[in-house]
Amino acid sequence: MALLDVRDLAVTFPTTLGDVRAVDGVSFSLEPGEIMGLAGESGSGKTTTALASPGLLPETASVAGSVRLGGAELVGAAEHDLAGVRWRRIAVVFQGAMNALNPVTTVGSQIVEPMRLHEPGLTEAAARARAGALLEQVGIAARRATEYPHEFSGGMRQRVMIAMALACGPELLIADEPVTALDVMVQAQILGVLRGLRDDLGLAIILISHDLSVIAQTCDSLVVMYAGRVAEQAPVAAAFARPRHPYTRALLGAFPDVRGERRFIDGLPGQPPDLRGPGIGCAFRDRCGHAVDRCATETPVLRPMGPGHGAACHLAEPDA
Amino acid sequence: MTAGVPASARPGSAAVRALWSDRIGRTGVLLLAFTALVAIFGPLLFPFDPGAVGASSADILAPPDAGHWLGTDELGRDVFRATVEGARISLLVGLTATAVSIVIGTLVGLAAGYRLGVVDAVLMRLTDFFLVLPTLPLTITLAAVVGQSLGVIILVIGLTSWPGTARIVRSQVLSLRERQFVLRVRALGATDRRIVGRHILPNVLPLIFANTVLVIAGSILAEATLAFLGLGDPTRVSWGTMLHFAFVAGATGRGAWWYILPPGIGIVVVVLGFALAGHTLDRILNPRLRSR
Amino acid sequence: MFRIGYLARKVAVLAATLLGVATFNFALFRVLPGDPIRLMARAGNLTPEAIEKLRGVFGLDEPLPVQYLLYLKSIVTGDLGTSLTYRRPVIDIVAERMANTLILLVAATLVVVAIGIALGVAAAARRGSRRDTSTVITSLVFWSLPTFWTGLILVFIFGVWLAVLPVSGMTSPASRFASSGTDQLLDLATHLVLPTITLALVDIGQFILITRSALVDVLTEDYILTAKAKGLSRRAVVWRHGVRNALLPIVTATALYVSLIVGGAIQVETVFSWPGMGRLMYDAVLRRDYPILEATFLIFAVTVIVANLLSDLLYQVLDPRVREA
Numbered sequence: 001m002a003l004l005d006v007r008d009l010a011v012t013f014p015t016t017l018g019d020v021r022a023v024d025g026v027s028f029s030l031e032p033g034e035i036m037g038l039a040g041e042s043g044s045g046k047t048t049t050a051l052a053s054p055g056l057l058p059e060t061a062s063v064a065g066s067v068r069l070g071g072a073e074l075v076g077a078a079e080h081d082l083a084g085v086r087w088r089r090i091a092v093v094f095q096g097a098m099n100a101l102n103p104v105t106t107v108g109s110q111i112v113e114p115m116r117l118h119e120p121g122l123t124e125a126a127a128r129a130r131a132g133a134l135l136e137q138v139g140i141a142a143r144r145a146t147e148y149p150h151e152f153s154g155g156m157r158q159r160v161m162i163a164m165a166l167a168c169g170p171e172l173l174i175a176d177e178p179v180t181a182l183d184v185m186v187q188a189q190i191l192g193v194l195r196g197l198r199d200d201l202g203l204a205i206i207l208i209s210h211d212l213s214v215i216a217q218t219c220d221s222l223v224v225m226y227a228g229r230v231a232e233q234a235p236v237a238a239a240f241a242r243p244r245h246p247y248t249r250a251l252l253g254a255f256p257d258v259r260g261e262r263r264f265i266d267g268l269p270g271q272p273p274d275l276r277g278p279g280i281g282c283a284f285r286d287r288c289g290h291a292v293d294r295c296a297t298e299t300p301v302l303r304p305m306g307p308g309h310g311a312a313c314h315l316a317e318p319d320a
Numbered sequence: 321m322t323a324g325v326p327a328s329a330r331p332g333s334a335a336v337r338a339l340w341s342d343r344i345g346r347t348g349v350l351l352l353a354f355t356a357l358v359a360i361f362g363p364l365l366f367p368f369d370p371g372a373v374g375a376s377s378a379d380i381l382a383p384p385d386a387g388h389w390l391g392t393d394e395l396g397r398d399v400f401r402a403t404v405e406g407a408r409i410s411l412l413v414g415l416t417a418t419a420v421s422i423v424i425g426t427l428v429g430l431a432a433g434y435r436l437g438v439v440d441a442v443l444m445r446l447t448d449f450f451l452v453l454p455t456l457p458l459t460i461t462l463a464a465v466v467g468q469s470l471g472v473i474i475l476v477i478g479l480t481s482w483p484g485t486a487r488i489v490r491s492q493v494l495s496l497r498e499r500q501f502v503l504r505v506r507a508l509g510a511t512d513r514r515i516v517g518r519h520i521l522p523n524v525l526p527l528i529f530a531n532t533v534l535v536i537a538g539s540i541l542a543e544a545t546l547a548f549l550g551l552g553d554p555t556r557v558s559w560g561t562m563l564h565f566a567f568v569a570g571a572t573g574r575g576a577w578w579y580i581l582p583p584g585i586g587i588v589v590v591v592l593g594f595a596l597a598g599h600t601l602d603r604i605l606n607p608r609l610r611s612r
Numbered sequence: 613m614f615r616i617g618y619l620a621r622k623v624a625v626l627a628a629t630l631l632g633v634a635t636f637n638f639a640l641f642r643v644l645p646g647d648p649i650r651l652m653a654r655a656g657n658l659t660p661e662a663i664e665k666l667r668g669v670f671g672l673d674e675p676l677p678v679q680y681l682l683y684l685k686s687i688v689t690g691d692l693g694t695s696l697t698y699r700r701p702v703i704d705i706v707a708e709r710m711a712n713t714l715i716l717l718v719a720a721t722l723v724v725v726a727i728g729i730a731l732g733v734a735a736a737a738r739r740g741s742r743r744d745t746s747t748v749i750t751s752l753v754f755w756s757l758p759t760f761w762t763g764l765i766l767v768f769i770f771g772v773w774l775a776v777l778p779v780s781g782m783t784s785p786a787s788r789f790a791s792s793g794t795d796q797l798l799d800l801a802t803h804l805v806l807p808t809i810t811l812a813l814v815d816i817g818q819f820i821l822i823t824r825s826a827l828v829d830v831l832t833e834d835y836i837l838t839a840k841a842k843g844l845s846r847r848a849v850v851w852r853h854g855v856r857n858a859l860l861p862i863v864t865a866t867a868l869y870v871s872l873i874v875g876g877a878i879q880v881e882t883v884f885s886w887p888g889m890g891r892l893m894y895d896a897v898l899r900r901d902y903p904i905l906e907a908t909f910l911i912f913a914v915t916v917i918v919a920n921l922l923s924d925l926l927y928q929v930l931d932p933r934v935r936e937a
Contacts, residue, residue: 056841086843094841099834102853103933104860114842148932344749449632452867452920456875457893457912464897464905465640541758545879548760550898563761567883572767580768584761591756599752599821 001071002029003204004053004172009065009075011048011057018276022048024228025065027302032171033202035195037215037236039251040225043272046208047095049225050174054090055082069172087114091165093158095177095208100161101149108145111135111164118168134163138193155186162193166201173197176208191218212251216240221308224248227273227283230302234309242319244311246288282313290315338604339597348596355590359411362404368557372397381569381576391578393562394569402557403582409558411590413474414540420478421539422485422532426524429489434497434516443486451483459542463551470553477542485531492524530605533598537591544587559583626921631684633913638683641906687910693903697895702907706889710911712782713877713888719804720811720873728816729855729862732823736858737850739828747820754817759876763810763883770806778803780885807884811876818872822865826858833857860931866923870916 011023023045030036038046051057053067053074067074069089074082094100102110111131115122132142138159149157158178165173175194179187195218197203209215215222216236223233224247232245243249270287273279282300285291294314302310306319339345374380374396384391390399432443462476496502502519510518546552547560550568554561562583566572571579686692692702735747771779778784783799830836831854839853881890889908896904928935 054841056837083843083845086841088843092838092841094834094838100838102835102839102857104857104931113844117843150933344745344752449629452629452913452917453633453636454871454874454912454916456871456878457909460878460893460897461640461905461909464900465902537756541756544758545760545875548758548879549882549894563764567760567764572764572772575768575772577768580761580764584758584765587758587761588753588756591758592753595752595756596749599748 003032003034003070004030004206005066005068006049006053007066007068009049009052009067010063011045011052012062012064013058014060014062015276020275021228021279022061022275023052024275024279026225026228026230028223028230028233030172030204030206032204033198034221035198035205035207035219037219037222038206038208038225039210039212039215039222041210041272043227043275044225045228046225047176050176050206050208051092053172053174054086054092055079056086056092084118087165087170088118088168089170090172090174091168091170093161093165093173093175093178095180098154098157101157103149106146106148107135107152107160107164108132111145111160111167114164114167131163131167134166135160137166138163139189155182155190158182158186158190159193162190162197166197166203169201171204173203173205174208175205177210178207179214180209180211187214188217194218224251227279228275229283230310230312231284232309232311232313233302234305234311235307238306238309242306242309244305244309244316245284245313246290246315247284248311339600342600342603344596345600348593348598348600351589351593352597355407355411355586355593358404359407362407366401366404368398368401368405370397370557381571381574381579383576384578390582391576393579394565394571399562399579399582402562403559403586406557406559406562406583407586407590409470409553409556410540410543410560410587413470413477413543413558414536414590417474417477417481417539417543418532418536420474421481421535422528424478425482425485426489426528428482428486430493430516430521430524432486433490433493434512434520440490444490447483447486450480451487453480455480455542456545459546460549460551463546468551468553470556473543473546473552477539477546481535481538481542485528485535488527488531489524492527493520496520496523526605530598530601533594533601537594537598540587540591540594559586622921622924626917629917630914633910633917634684634687635680637906637910637913638680641902642679642683692907692910695904696901697899697904698901702903705892705904706907706911709887709889709892712886713881713890715782715804716807716811716877716880716886716888717873719808720815720876723808723812724815724819724869724873727812728819729823731816732820733827733850733855735820736824736827736831736854737846739831744824748824751817751820751824754813755821756817757814758879759810759814760879760883762813763807763880766806766810767883777806779806782887807880807886810883811873811880814876815869815873818869823858823862826861826865827854829861830854830858860927863923863927863930867916867920870919870923874912874916 006029007027009023009026010021013020013022026045026049028036038050040046048057048061052063053069055074055077057063063075065075069085072085074085077085101107108128108131111134112124112127115127115130116124128145131145135142135145140156140159140163144152149160152160162173162175162178173194178194179190182190191214194205194207198205207215207219219236221234222236222239224231224239224245226247232239232243232248234244239248240252243252273283273286280299281297282288282291282295285295288295292314298314300312300314302312303316304318305311305316309319336349339349374382374392379392379396381394382388382392382396388398388400390403393399393402428443428447432440432447458480459476462479463472466472466476497520502515505515505519543552543558544560544563547558548564548567550564552558552561552564560583563580566576566579566583690703692706694700695702695705698705731747731751735744738744767779770777782803783796784803827850831850836849836853839849844852877888878890878893880886881888882894885891889911892904893908893912895901896908
């Protein structure tokens with residue numbers, strides 16, 4: 001059975017100018033030990049999608065659809081039950097560890113905190129010992145647990161975040177832009193740590209990034225989102241070798257060099273569409289270049305293109 | 321601090337519109353408008369005669385009746401008219417003292433923030449020193465030593481409240497002086513005076529405006545407190561002096577609530593008006609709080 | 613915890629500020645009026661010969677710098693002059709009153725901090741709600757109340773109209789002969805109620821607004837979401853992560869608070885005839901007793917300065933990022 005099963009997830013935010021469909025019918029599934037890349041430009045809904053599962057969206061958001069973790073439904077679950085799932089089963093490494101750590105408490109206490117919350121029987125000493133071991137696991141000296149976040153460099157802080165995320169032995173790790181704003185060397189190290197966690201612990205990871213090179217290095221599968229919808233999803237190799245959705249192709253085409261540009265939008269004219277209103281038709285049609293009449297009147301659904309490969313485009317053809 | 325692009329054409333009307341849109345701000349503006357009406361037209365409609373003392377002891381501290389809507393004071397004079405009259409002095413002192421304070425504070429803040437170096441160090445030491453002195457003891461002491469005229473009160477209040485403004489202005493100038501548009505103008509050879517006057521000051525004004533409103537509130541409270549403690553100008557009727565004479569005459573003990581309530585309510589209405597408006601302005605100018 | 617160098621620097625700044633206050637006092641009371649003897653002569657009726665003799669006694673025939681040094685020396689040795697009205701050493705009079713003011717200040721501070729933080733947090737946690745808006749408005753209304761007027765109103769309502777609480781002095785004359793210590797304590801407590809409420813009321817408004825604004829800022833930080841993601845209860849997130857970090861700007865605002873509460877104490881002691889430093893200052897103003905005025909100002913200033921230093925140190929304790937500096 002899949003670890004995480006998302007079906008027709010929809011998240012809407014009310015604004016003074018109308019309801020915004022941040023996530024509009026997203027479906028995918030994640031197997032245990034699978035590293036899935038969730039890619040898209042800012043505003044595509046990737047973070048919202050990921051944070052919907054542990055119920056970490058703002059209170060104003062309305063969530064519809066289904067998110068099942070090991071069979072248990074999370075959408076609409078009671079806050080009490082969600083609190084039990086958080087960190088124990090789904091942990092999050094947030095974007096920008098600079099501010100994601102409490103500046104006035106030691107790193108060790110912050111790692112210990114979820115442990116003592118979810119395992120009441122655990123003694124302080126045992127918890128601290130485990131925290132030290134976790135730090136070692138991500139390559140930080142255990143004695144640094146008594147230091148404060150500002151005493152760590154950016155890359156080290158990210159590792160601390162990862163160690164902290166592992167505190168309760170989760171099955172799923174959501175890593176939101178874990179290596180953005182880090183230099184290439186540190187990036188490679190952090191991504192290596194993540195891969196190691198999957199190899200050693202069987203951890204499943206959703207890796208959110210706007211940087212396709214990061215996803216290419218680390219992930220098993222890729223889900224490309226655009227304007228709150230899934231444009232394409234495939235095993236990584238297939239996605240890079242035979243992209244079916246014009247958006248995916250444009251992104252890959254816009255990438256001259258693995259080490260080079262990180263800007264996603266290069267060469268893509270136009271803007272993402274307005275996410276208010278009914279959203280009939282393909283969201284990408286205004287920037288596509290291949291659009292036909294059908295693209296405006298009929299919303300494309302994910303159609304199979306090959307093994308484990310789906311694309312939401314009227315013009316996409318399956319592998320021969 | 322995001323003061324944004326070089327000064328827009330009509331910041332004044334934008335501020336008023338912003339105030340009106342928020343319920344708290346709107347209440348503040350209404351309270352102030354009401355007070356302004358009372359202060360301007362009240363004494364014309366209901367003139368107060370300080371010499372109109374009561375004829376007999378029965379007229380002293382008399383409760384409200386048809387002839388005296390809010391009763392009489394310790395000299396038998398009409399409290400309602402006195403209250404209306406008192407609005408003028410209370411507002412006058414508050415506004416002029418604020419003007420003094422804002423001018424000094426802005427000049428100090430501009431000089432310190434723009435010049436930096438020794439000028440900044442000296443001015444900041446001075447500012448910090450005055451900031452740390454407790455306000456009321458300071459104003460009391462100054463007024464007691466220097467004298468008891470309106471001018472002294474205004475100066476004393478103004479001289480003790482400028483450090484707050486200076487700090488705000490300085491920190492804004494510090495962030496502005498490194499901005500693109502300032503560097504550009506400086507590269508074109510503009511003089512310091514032009515840069516400060518034409519480019520920096522207009523972008524500091526919105527912040528000063530919000531701060532000013534709150535300073536006015538504080539100044540009015542300060543005048544009332546000083547007057548109550550006996551340091552006001554005894555020849556002029558203000559709400560503070562009314563309460564001073566009420567207290568000294570034992571109005572509370574004698575149950576003369578009609579004497580104590582009106583001047584105090586006057587103070588609260590004005591100060592609250594400025595406080596509500598200032599709170600809203602502060603929120604508008606601090607965008608981070610606005611969107612979340 | 614603190615480096616010696618850091619502490620030494622703080623003490624040096626403190627000494628400089630205190631010197632500044634003393635100098636300011638000197639300028640105000642000795643230099644500005646031109647002739648302090650004339651000020652004193654106004655209070656009592658002195659013959660020209662007596663004035664000349666006083667001049668000699670006070671060293672006023674010495675050049676100004678010498679006077680300044682004599683002044684500093686007298687402060688340090690505790691000689692704050694002689695009161696014109698009480699004809700006793702000022703230092704004695706002040707010493708008697710200080711404790712009374714302290715009782716009032718401590719009681720009011722406890723009330724302000726307890727209620728202020730509780731309501732400020734409640735408002736910030738439910739930002740934008742009806743309760744939040746009404747809390748803000750109520751706080752602004754309290755902030756706008758003149759302390760002395762609030763006192764007068766409370767005196768009228770509870771002391772005169774309802775007549776349930778004492779409104780004058782710190783203790784009733786009869787309590788001196790009371791049978792037990794608890795009776796005396798109770799007597800003190802009833803006298804303490806109204807002055808404390810009056811003093812606290814205005815500052816509560818300020819404190820609530822500061823707490824709320826500090827917490828609203830903190831709650832937008834990323835680590836708050838991290839805390840929530842860990843599965844912590846809403847209360848734990850708001851208090852352990854939110855309030856703990858909001859304490860920093862709140863402590864920074866203590867400077868303003870101490871100045872406000874000292875000013876409030878002067879007004880409250882006046883209205884309620886509370887035998888403290890504030891009332892002493894008020895009486896000194898009425899009677900133009902300049903030595904007392906000078907001394908009380910000095911003590912109030914020193915109190916606020918020291919309180920600022922303490923809050924500064926407290927900030928260092930609370931924020932590890934600042935400690936190394």
